[in-house]
Amino acid sequence: MTQDELFKVLVAHCKEYGFIFPSSEIYDGLAAVYDYGQMGVELKNNIKQYWWNAMTRLNENIVGIDSCIFMHPKIWEASGHVGAFNDPLIDNKDSKKRYRADVLIEDYLGKIEEKIEKEVAKGKKKFGDSFDEEQFRATNPNVLREKAKYEEVHNRFKAAEEASDFAEYRQIIIDCGIVCPISGTCNWTDVRQFNLMFSTSMGSTADGANTIYLRPETAQGIFVNYLNVQKTGRMKIPFGIAQIGKAFRNEIVARQFIFRMREFEQMEMQFFIKPGTELDWFAKWKETRMKWHVNIGMGAENYRFHDHEKLAHYANAATDVEFKFPFGFKELEGIHSRTNFDLGNHQKFSGKKITYFDPESGESYTPYVIETSIGVDRMVLAVLSHAYKEEALENGETRVVLSIPAPLAPIKAAVMPLVKNNEELTGLAQQIMNDLKFDFNCQYDEKDSIGKRYRRQDAIGTPFCITVDHDSLVDHCVTVRDRDTMQQERVPIAELRALIDKKVNLNNLLRNL
Ligand code: ATP
Numbered sequence: 056m057t058q059d060e061l062f063k064v065l066v067a068h069c070k071e072y073g074f075i076f077p078s079s080e081i082y083d084g085l086a087a088v089y090d091y092g093q094m095g096v097e098l099k100n101n102i103k104q105y106w107w108n109a110m111t112r113l114n115e116n117i118v119g120i121d122s123c124i125f126m127h128p129k130i131w132e133a134s135g136h137v138g139a140f141n142d143p144l145i146d147n148k149d150s151k152k153r154y155r156a157d158v159l160i161e162d163y164l165g166k167i168e169e170k171i172e173k174e175v176a177k178g179k180k181k182f183g184d185s186f187d188e189e190q191f192r193a194t195n196p197n198v199l200r201e202k203a204k205y206e207e208v209h210n211r212f213k214a215a216e217e218a219s220d221f222a223e224y225r226q227i228i229i230d231c232g233i234v235c236p237i238s239g240t241c242n243w244t245d246v247r248q249f250n251l252m253f254s255t256s257m258g259s260t261a262d263g264a265n266t267i268y269l270r271p272e273t274a275q276g277i278f279v280n281y282l283n284v285q286k287t288g289r290m291k292i293p294f295g296i297a298q299i300g301k302a303f304r305n306e307i308v309a310r311q312f313i314f315r316m317r318e319f320e321q322m323e324m325q326f327f328i329k330p331g332t333e334l335d336w337f338a339k340w341k342e343t344r345m346k347w348h349v350n351i352g353m354g355a356e357n358y359r360f361h362d363h364e365k366l367a368h369y370a371n372a373a374t375d376v377e378f379k380f381p382f383g384f385k386e387l388e389g390i391h392s393r394t395n396f397d398l399g400n401h402q403k404f405s406g407k408k409i410t411y412f413d414p415e416s417g418e419s420y421t422p423y424v425i426e427t428s429i430g431v432d433r434m435v436l437a438v439l440s441h442a443y444k445e446e447a448l449e450n451g452e453t454r455v456v457l458s459i460p461a462p463l464a465p466i467k468a469a470v471m472p473l474v475k476n477n478e479e480l481t482g483l484a485q486q487i488m489n490d491l492k493f494d495f496n497c498q499y500d501e502k503d504s505i506g507k508r509y510r511r512q513d514a515i516g517t518p519f520c521i522t523v524d525h526d527s528l529v530d531h532c533v534t535v536r537d538r539d540t541m542q543q544e545r546v547p548i549a550e551l552r553a554l555i556d557k558k559v560n561l562n563n564l565l566r567n568l
Contacts (some may be wrong), residue, residue, distance in 0.1 A: 058111060058382065058437060059381075060380065062381040064443075065440055066312050069512070072094055073094045074091070074092055074098065074439065075090070075091055075094065075312075076092055082389060085309075086317070087306060087309025087315065087316050089313050089432075094466075095487045097465030098438065098465050099432075101463040101465070102434050102435060102438070102463060106299070106322045106347075106428060108561070108565055109568060111297055112565070114295065116291075116294040116295060117292070117295035117326075118284060118288055118295075118493050119296070119298060120276070120277065120284060121298065121300065122279070122300070123276065124269060124301060125269075126270060127192070128265060129405070130279060131402060133397075133400040133404035133405070135368050135396075135400070137252070138266075140250055141249055142155050142157070142251060143155065143221055143227075143248060144247055145158065145243050145244060145246045146244040146306050147237070147238055147244075148242040149240045149242050154239050154308050155308050156221070156224040156225065159228055160233070160489045161212075163233050164205060167198075167201050167204055167208075168205065169383070173186060173245045174195060175192065178195065213365070216365045217365055221247070221248075225245060229243075240421050250305075252268045253268065253269040254267065254268050255267060255268075260303070271302055271304050272321060272323065272428070273302055274397070274426060276300070276427065277323065278325065281422075282294070282326065287493035289462060292324070292327055292329055292422055293327060294298065295324050295325060296325050296327075297324040298322075298477075299321070299322045299323075301318060301319070302319055303317060313435060314382075314433060314436055319429070319432045320431040322428075322429050322431055324427045325424070325426050326425040327423070327425050329413070329420065329421040330420055330422070333425060334372060336392075336425045339362065340390055341428055344429075349385075350379075350440075350564060350568055351463070351564070353441045354441075357379040358373045358377065358378055359379050360377070360548050361374060361375045361386070363375070368396070369396035370393055371394050372392040373388075374419075375387070375388065375389055378437045379435065381440050386433075388428065388433075389427075389428045389429075390426070390427050391425070392423070392425055392426075393426050394423055399421050402480055409421060427462065438459055442458045442459045443455070443457055444456050444457075454510060455510075455514050456514070456516070456539075458516065458539055459515070460536070462558075462560065462564050464472060465515060465516065465517075467497060467559045468498075468517065468520070468554055469500050469517050470487050470499050470523070471483040471484065471490070471496055471499075471508050471522050472522075472523045480525070481501060483528065484499065484501070485499065487521065487551065491552065495555055498517070508520070509536060516538070518537070518539075519537065519540060519554075520538075521535055522535075522536070527548070530545075532550070533545070533546060534546075535554065
């Protein structure tokens with residue numbers, strides 16, 4: 056299966072098993088808006104809990120807040136979003152489809168990278184053990200040709216980005232022969248700027264209405280509460296404020312499922328520090344956040360940093376944590392050194408003094424900020440795309456399994472009586488279920504054959520299946536099947552809780568941080 060096909064299968068799987076549904080589906084859906092189903096919401100909540108606890112419980116100097124989506128419209132002037140939160144868009148005149156010009160070029164560069172990797176893989180296959188990858192990359196003519204092409208386009212693109220030269224964006228697209236995937240033509244309009252904020256009005260009459268925006272990031276809710284939290288929490292610098300909440304962006308192109316949505320959720324933490332210490336803290340948070348990711352167990356090789364060459368208007372250093380999605384390495388989280396841009400501007404626009412008095416040095420200053428910002432939905436997609444596997448079994452059948460890291464799995468254990476028409480078995484199974492449900496999210500399932508029930512649980516990523524059979528009534532043991540190994544073992548009912556807990560308890564993940 057190609058990665059493209061795999062991605063389509065994953066999207067269908069998410070719908071079939073209650074993870075993610077297109078929004079308003081009975082009305083044919085709403086572009087780039089998705090709802091989480093009964094399984095999806097559990098996975099999402101577990102991810103949020105892992106993040107929230109890692110931030111607010113493991114760090115005594117980080118506290119959480121929950122600010123509103125609606126905020127004073129001036130906030131978005133101060134933050135620079137009214138003036139500068141734009142994407143460069145381009146239309147194909149034949150298909151009438153709209154694209155982000157920068158993404159078209161980035162995808163083109165991504166394809167060249169893929170070609171290089173394919174050449175290397177071919178070389179590896181051909182030369183076997185004697186393969187010297189470094190030498191191959193430095194000498195193979197096909198690799199060198201693609202590399203040169205990459206460098207040339209990349210350099211032009213970076214220069215155009217730096218200069219916000221949109222005519223050059225278009226020229227690169229034309230020179231590279233990038234065509235619209237729908238019409239297959241290179242008949243492009245000029246590149247234009249497009250503001251991504253959604254607006255609505257507040258107030259009961261049209262006359263008195265104020266234009267307000269749906270927040271495009273949660274960060275500003277933290278900045279405008281900086282003084283409140285610092286004073287009421289008696290926080291000393293360095294300290295952080297964390298928040299999880301919805302954000303809205305009128306994305307020009309919103310394909311790739313929940314990777315790019317118009318309504319999504321962010322987990323953001325703003326860390327307030329003394330000016331001059333920002334690069335040290337930036338390095339520290341890069342390391343901390345990467346550790347948080349790798350700790351989940353999805354393979355360190357699937358993550359990488361991508362340092363920004365062009366910095367946002369507010370930043371003096373920035374990097375992305377990229378994850379290897381089925382469509383390539385893409386941004387999962389952003390880490391930014393935001394200077395005192397936001398607090399400084401809120402001070403200017405609001406007229407309120409926003410500073411910190413350092414009791415030790417006796418100085419007052421506007422704190423600098425390191426931000427870590429991760430999309431919950433992108434994290435859900437990372438987990439699901441990594442977890443989805445089709446495995447050939449010894450009996451010739453295939454099983455679909457979601458090997459979701461156990462502490463994040465929506466259902467931790469399924470309790471099943473071997474047969475449903477035996478009251479003793481169903482009674483004992485219900486009793487086990489009623490006991491375990493206070494500690495774990497469990498599912499009781501008595502329909503269909505045991506084999507089918509195992510498949511259903513594999514498909515939603517349940518780490519344990521617990522089967523109650525006739526012997527259980529006598530020996531007080533049950534059969535526990537492990538999702539990943541499919542191994543079965545007899546376990547005393549009294550030991551079930553400890554066995555499950557060892558594998559699924561989120562605290563075990565947190566302890567490794
Ligand atoms: P991109 O370059 O992919 O548009 P960005 O650099 O604009 O992302 P940030 O503003 O840094 O993203 O937002 C922080 C995080 O929020 C991103 O790393 C991503 O995980 C998430 N995010 C941003 N936009 C979206 C979206 N439209 N849908 C889902 N998640 C998003």
